[in-house]
Amino acid sequence: MRTLKYALLGLLNQQSMTGYQLMKHFETTLREFWSANHSQIYPELKRLTEEGMIEYEIEISGTVLEKKLYTITKAGRESFLEWLSCDAPIGDTPKDVFRLRVFYSSSLPEHERLELLENHLVRHQARLNHLKNNQKKFDCIPDKSTNEFGDYLVLMGAIMREEMTCEWIKKCIDLCKL
């Protein structure tokens, strides 16, 4: 499906960047819905260059360090917009190890089952707090024509997801304690 291709093109469509900066975006902006490490990004950038989707200029940082500043091409932008506007069917539900554990948790002694649930609850609550903190950076809802609007929507989605997860685990704990 080449999703990484489009994730990269989408970022470069917003702004020209180096591979390193792209990597940082996966650790921050895209964190809540996509990930990729540098060992996957650099080969893909090479491939996209060969395919004419992107091109780069070498910049010198300091005296010798070379970095490649990638820019999206016309062909790249077209490919990206085609992917974005093409209607994709709803995918498989994502795999979730924690839910798999909960599914099998009746094989666990009561206190271990509760431990499993409670440990996870505190972690999700911490993540939720972290996300809510991020949301404070928006003092108002960004204009819908800006890139920040997309940021805002997915952050809102991430918060709702964590809230739902916390609620679910709490319900599980309650049912286990009955």
Place this chain on the structure above:
Amino acid sequence: MRTLKYALLGLLNQQSMTGYQLMKHFETTLREFWSANHSQIYPELKRLTEEGMIEYEIEISGTVLEKKLYTITKAGRESFLEWLSCDAPIGDTPKDVFRLRVFYSSSLPEHERLELLENHLVRHQARLNHLKNNQKKFDCIPDKSTNEFGDYLVLMGAIMREEMTCEWIKKCIDLCKL
């Protein structure tokens, strides 16, 4: 991480089964949090047999058709229970192509953005209805010591997840229409 291994051991810990029956479980019971197709299952069963986690007896169906009925061994059960009770850190947020699209949706003309969101909303609403229908099969909350209790918890989680997703998309639509 060998998660498929533990997913299979967990099912065989509940009941001896053939590879085909295991496959069916991934299409039904585990559908909302794990998946695997037969081309992944059969080699893994072979490996687990070699590792002494499971063993099989050949049964004859009809006159010639051989099927392998797999049973978990003591070593398999121990390995499964160790995995289940061992505390695992919270994983990476799962990848989500739809959220990636929403993130980039400011590059789309207004009507296409709304189309993207509304198409997805109806699909998630359909999935939600389907799940709520499944829940009707439980006329009461199963006893927490039974396997059905795990089924109930994850089904509840799937419903909450779909409800949250629908709410999120609705909010996105509202914000786009402002």
Place this chain on the structure above:
DNA sequence: ATTTGCATGTAATCTGTTACATGATTCA
């Protein structure tokens, strides 16, 4: 000087999907 971060790449391995391949059983 030393540590942290910037910067780029490859190799080996693991996990998962799609396609290839075959054949029996059951039900209409």
Place this chain on the structure above:
DNA sequence: TGAATCATGTAACAGATTACATGCAAAT
């Protein structure tokens, strides 16, 4: 007798992770 389902496997490929490998720049 034909279609759907049961039943089991392999091969090729795609996608992703972990480990290997290197070296500069900036800040302390």
